[in-house]
Amino acid sequence: MTFAINIGMALFIGPLVAGIVRKMVRARVHSRQGPPIIQPFYDLFKLLGKEDLESSPSLLLRYAPLVAFAAILAAALLTPMGLRPPLGGYGDMIVFAYLITIAAVAVMMAGLICASPYSMVGASRELMMHLVVEPVLIICLVTATIKSGSLLMWDMAGWNYVNGLSISMVVAGIALFLALQAQVGKLPFDIPEAETEIMGGPFIELSGPKLALFQWAFFARQIVYASVLAAIFIPWGIKFIFPWNVAAHLLKIIVLIVLVGLIDVVNPRLKINQAMKYFFGVIAVALIAMVLALLGL
Amino acid sequence: MFKKLCEKAFPKSLWVYHCNVGDCNGCDIEVIDVLTPYYDAERFGIKLVASPRHADVLLVCGPVTRQVVPALKRLYDAVPDPKIVIAIGSCAVGGGIWFDSYNIVGGVDTILPVDYYIPGCPPRPEAILYGVAMALGLTEKQIESVHLKQLLDRPESVPMESEAR
Ligand code: SF4
Secondary structure (H helix, E strand, C coil): CHHHHHHHHHHHHHHHHHHHHHHHHHHHHCCCCCCCCCHHHHHHHHHHCCCCCCCCCCHHHHHHHHHHHHHHHHHHHHCCCCCCCCCCCCCCHHHHHHHHHHHHHHHHHHHHHCCCHHHHHHHHHHHHHHHHHHHHHHHHHHHHHHHHCCCCHHHHHHHHHHHCCCHHHHHHHHHHHHHHHHHCCCHHHCCCCCHHHHCCHHHCCCCHHHHHHHHHHHHHHHHHHHHHHHHHHCCCCCCCCHHHHHHHHHHHHHHHHHHHHHHHHCCCCCCHHHHHHHHHHHHHHHHHHHHHHHCCC | CHHHHHHHHHHHCCEEEEEECCCCCHHHHHHHHHCCCCCCHHHHCCEECCCHHHCCEEEEECCEEHHHHHHHHHHHHHCCCCCEEEEECHHHHHCHHHCCCCCEEECHHHCCCCCEEECCCCCCHHHHHHHHHHHHCCCCCCCCCCCCHHHHHCCCCCCCHHHHC
């Protein structure tokens, strides 16, 4: 049951929310009609049905999309999405961090294996972004751990709900929200992909099903990151009775992702060094949250 | 069943790759025009992609110059099946005003199998959208192909202008 909810959220709500953002936010801001809401599904199925040009004979390239997809789905099973996560008893936030990193490494591998200068640049940018963005997530989760005394994400959410808001958790939540834009790869920080600049970065040589798997993994990743923020740092509604807690969670992540989409439309892309500077600031905010938590605030 | 789903999704999500094989930039600008919010090609699921490996449709503009022939063939191979080729502009359709130039091979169909032709110099954005919509089966064809009877019936003794040269 919870398995079905988490997998379904990641696999189907992810593309759906992306479609809503494209139609309701992006097209509205451009004052045009925009594609139908289920356009991401059309794209995914079309890509799955296309020929797969083996642009490199390497096994690494063949399995990189599968690894990324599987890692994100496993991470989704560890994330509380309204209910207690189905694998919550088996893995804590450290496993979660590793799974997310595996997905990022798979993207990097796919980029490095293809002999295209654009994909190399994309892979190195992905690495740099991951190195500055991931610490924010880890530090915020550590803050929650210090407060709640547990490494399990569900316990953190429950503690936060029961004990009410504390300064350190609010600061950590703000830091995580500031990093969310980059975690889901949206515009001021879509530096690794940069469609108009390095033409899709690590994915430039991928075709058909491989590209589809990566895209699907990214749609799911959006949901996973938004869920972490929504469940742990905005604990409203997690103790509702059954269908309502999932509905409340859904509402929270849709609001978060629409907000991210709005920021995405109205911003230009930053250069990588500007993004670094920004994220050192965000890491500082997250560290302040951790110190506050250690002081018991 | 899954395969059917994929085939159904294909016309709903066409990613186009635009390539210039020697045009005067007039057609390029009209193609870019189609993708602006004013014409909003995205409502049909049409998206401009930057890599031929992601593309479903090749929009080819301009007469094929000798230099570009090998590159154009490689480009065609880099697009995964199923793929559509659309020739945009009089030049791409049959060479246009350069049809007998020394460094022009001819229209795009001398090199690649072309599925749709959109003539015009340059074709209006509406014409390009109309052509693509016809390719997607959204609209009907409005004109019949005309059989040029007078050319066949003409007496042998009167040479055509082009033959007279
Ligand atoms: S058809 Fe006209 S506008 Fe297009 S490339 Fe040829 S000369 Fe230029």
